[in-house]
Amino acid sequence: MSAYQxxxxxxxxxxxAPQVLEKAKAVCSAHGAELVLVHVVEPVGYAYGGDIPMDLTELQDQLDKAAREELGKxxxxxxxxxxxxIVTVGRPESEIHRLAKEHNADLVIVGSHGRKGFQLLLGSxxxxxxxxxxxxVLAVRIH
Known part of the structure; x- marks a missing residue:
């Protein structure tokens, strides 16, 4: 039995994204595991601190639709x-935690950019x- 299912x-x-996906596919194949592909769309209101006095529903719907199409490709x-x-809306960290539990994932794979200081090894x-x-968690180094 493999360590990861x-x-x-x-x-x-x-x-x-392909850098992360290539690594994920290789690890998945090596373990004979099932792969769940996820993208989290941040709510439009987060970008503006929720202080915009207008309905952003249509814009959010367009972003969700575009994300679903791209993830589908x-x-x-x-x-x-x-x-x-899976395309979901929310804070990426929280949604990834929730989905990992919900789908009983035993490995989460994410991309990681190099940063300075404490974030040198992992992006936020x-x-x-x-x-x-x-x-x-496997953090794939993005070049």
């Missing part, structure tokens, strides 16, 4: 079934995921 890979839909390219592709999202996830 279900892996959750969280990507940000940038041009760097990655899912198709990397052989992840539609029912294992990867660091937040590491410190709140109950399963193992």
């Amino acid at each position: 279900k892996m959750l890979v969280a990507i940000d839909l940038t041009e760097e 990655y899912g198709d390219q990397y052989g992840v079934a539609k029912d294992q592709q 999202t990867a660091n937040g995921v590491l410190h709140g996830t109950e399963c193992d």
Whole structure:
């Protein structure tokens, strides 16, 4: 029996996502594990501190739709079934923690950018995921 049965890979839909997905697919194949592909869309109100006196629902819906389409392309390219592709709205760290529990993931895979100081090894999202996830976390170094 493999150490990992279900892996959750969280990507940000940038041009760097394939680096994370390539590593995730390799680890997944090596363990014969199931892969769940996740993208978290931050609420539009977060960018403005929630202080905008207007309805941002339509904009949020457009962002969600675009994210689903883009995640679907990655899912198709990397052989992840539609029912294992998840787009959700919220704070990335919190949503990744919730989804890892909900899907009984035993490994979470995220990308990590190099930073200065304390964030040298992990970006803020990867660091937040590491410190709140109950399963193992693999931070893939983004070049």
